[in-house]
């Protein structure tokens with residue numbers, strides 16, 4: 141299984157519009173972060189977690205030519221608003237789109253034109269909304285297990301696939317969800333900034349969760365413009381690092 145970080149930035153993206161801070165003007169490409177999303181490749185399968193605002197650029201940058209399903213963590217704009225740009229990837233089929241009921245309700249409302257009977261042409265993505273419960277989605281070679289997490293007061297989803305788990309926009313992990321996170325090879329977890337935030341783990345909070353979950357390796361995502369890549373890397377434990385756009389992780393099957 142291969143994980144490709146399509147984007148690792150917080151909702152504004154980095155550089156932020158109209159910001160001249162040292163990180164937004166950095167010449168290190170690892171400090172340029174598009175909106176958070178990952179692409180998962182496993183044998184013939186191609187899966188996406190979230191369609192970020194920057195999805196079109198990310199898919200072109202990484203050479204994505206096929207897509208089998210999309211899993212949504214939640215419906216915030218930075219994770220959802222690239223949905224229209226999946227059109228070239230669902231020309232000949234209907235794309236299965238998985239999310240919790242709250243996310244699917246938001247998709248129906250925000251992308252209402254998709255569900256209305258208007259002329260089709262190439263103008264609309266063809267999607268089928270599928271509500272996720274507690275159980276795993278069996279995709280043949282791979283099972284995708286939803287992991288309930290908190291994002292402020294919102295109930296959103298992380299996902300586990302084999303020895304890999306992805307928890308972005310997380311500010312709390314319910315006790316029952318820790319059981320779904322045992323024996324991980326790789327954990328990707330959101331870490332917004334050093335200071336606490338109402339709806340996202342800070343760096344110290346994310347490190348505390350890594351200490352409890354004990355994956356072999358962990359990567360931070362959904363980083364804001366207060367965190368400089370090399371500086372952050374230099375003060376993290378040896379098995380934890382900030383992810384960067386375009387980074388590829390290889391996992392055993």
Ligand SMILES: [Zn+2]
Nearest residue numbers: 151216218309
């Ligand atoms: Zn977000």
Ligand SMILES: [Zn+2]
Nearest residue numbers: 159161164365
């Ligand atoms: Zn900035």
Ligand SMILES: [Zn+2]
Nearest residue numbers: 214216291309
């Ligand atoms: Zn969010």
